[in-house]
Amino acid sequence: MNELFKGFARAYAEQNGYLLAATLSPISPPENPQRLRLILKSSNSSSIKGDIKHLIKSNASHQRGLDHEEIKGWVEVYAAYWNAVGDIVAGEDGKSTWTKVYESWKELTSILIRGYNNFGFEAWTIPCLYMIGKYLRLFAIRSDTERSRNIGDNSGGASLMQDDFDPETEKQGQLRDCEQHLKRIFTLCLNDRAPLEESRKWGIYFIINLLFKTYFKLNSASLSRTILKTLSAYRGDMPPLSAFPKSQRVTFKFYEGVLFFLEENYVEAEKHLVEAWELCHKDATQNLERILTYLIPCRLLTTHVLPTKALLEPFPRLQRLFFPLAQCIRKGDLRAFDVALQEGEDEFVKRRIYLTLERGRDIALRNLLRKVFIAGGFDELKEGETTPVRRTRVPVAEFRAAICMGSGGELVDTDEVECLIANMIYKDLMKGYIARERGIVVLSKKGAFPGTGV
Structure with missing residues (x-):
């Protein structure tokens, strides 16, 4: 554990929030695959807080005025982290569950939030919120998968006796719980009244993006609009979006575009998706593919522009899905269009683009009638x-x-x-x-x- 707090001290000396967040990672790095086990073995439940306090004081208490209250807050955070590590390691050994991991990580989340509210954690440490929020969501998803599997294995006749049993709610109960805690982090960042250079508002778009991902996973994308409305009320007190890291801007613009897409406002959807596309680095193939998945249907309906083979070549999955449709639309081949749409139906429905692509049949019919006109x-x-x-x-x-x-x-x-x-x-x-x-x-x-x- 001494290495952990050497990292903590270095992060405080440099005021490097990402380096500090790395000390709270639930994943052992490739160069040190035993990291979590070594942390767990370095103390026990009866002495963990005392050990952490001693290590912080000996390594970092002199760094940039780390006062008594702040030390107290970090002791609570790392004690909760140690407990969560225990459940993660036990899970790797088959002695714990993802549900226990989620619960202990949720406790860590609450204690970290309390650190900002009660113990004066500074704004440069907000990458810790990124780390905690990101894995809270992932552990919630894994817990729900585990719980759903267990319910399926053990249901027997039990569900027949529960008239109010809602399998969909049960399936994603932990993720719904996680959403509430992510909103706490959102509020923590949004309501900070410190000057912008020292404000937690710099964490807002990362948390908004996590909430977007959570709402889409819950099939409650419309709830994202509530977050955007709340954000718009604070625009005057916020740094401009352009001042945030590119990765956060790309994700935000992408989800904004998809929201407009789902609301059938294809002109606005195309605008935001193009912005996301232009921000993406050309070798970010996965991000570009996700953006194109929605940009292609937008352009089909707004400008009737069809994807070319050259555009789709770097994306074989999209080429398989979209190019047959594009060929049918160009030719005005209605029958082949229906077949191509049916063959890609599962993927189109999963991506929420089926109904939009279905309207492409009108473009195919238009092209067919145009051929008659020209002939x-x-x-x-x-x-x-x-x-x-x-x-x-x-x-x-x-x-x-x-x-x-x-x-x-x-x-x-x-x-x-x-x-x-x-x-x-x-x-x-x-x-x-x-x-x-x-x-x-x-x-x-x-x-x-x-x-x-x-």
Whole structure:
């Protein structure tokens, strides 16, 4: 444990919050795989607080005015950390559970929060909140998985006797509990009234991103809006987003974009996702792939831009999912589009993009109808005319024949074809009107198919 507090002393001497946070890691580093076991063996439950106090005083009490109250706070934190390490090591030996690990880590979280409220922990130490919050969420997820598995193994007839049993709530009970503690950290950072250079507000976006991830995992993404509304009320007292680390900005912009996406505000979604994309380093392939997963459907619906093979080549999973759809949309192949959408359904639903991609069928239909329009050629030039004008009066029967072919030979009656065309006109994917009594569609002479150049 002496090495642990040498790290603590060095962090205090340099006021390096990330170095300090590393001393609270629940993971042994590759260069020292026995770190947690050595920490656990270095003391016992009856003397741990005394040992920690002695080590802090001997290693770091002289560093930058570490006073009595602050030492007292850190003793409580590292004693709770030692207890959590005990449960982690016991779990590795098959003698504990993830639920016990979560509970002990939750206690550590509460004690660390108390350190900021009662013992004067300085703002430079906020990376400790990052470390604690990050693993609180991961341990909650593992605990829920463990508990869900145990409930499934032992349920027998018990659930038949519990009319109020909610399996979904039970599955994620620990993560819901974790969300409450993450909100405590959010409030701790947001409400700090110290000058910005000494403020805990510098921890706000990391915690917001953890909350976003938690809400999405809980299928409660809409709760993220509450966090954003609270944040907006403090904007004047906050450092600008541009002043925060790039990784935090990328994650924040990504989740903002996805929130707009889920609210079907695709223009705003695209704006935020593009910002996230531009912030990403080009070798951050995983982040770029996540952003593209939502950016592609946005652009499909806002500008009708389809992904190219070159764009997708660095992302084989996305190429497998999106390129078949893109080809079908370009060709106006309705039947093949339905098949491609069905084949990727599980992944599209998981990513919450299925319903958006389903609307791509309208773009495929637009492209199919446009082919009919182009194939119709030009009207004969009238006397005095020199510029050819495309035929703008197209028989409904021609559109019907194309739709039947695009649907794999399935017969589609005229009324349904007229309904499809009327829907295209309503959605501004075509410009014109249907003259039913004459059995024709009268298209606009300019921009009959917006966004395509004709």
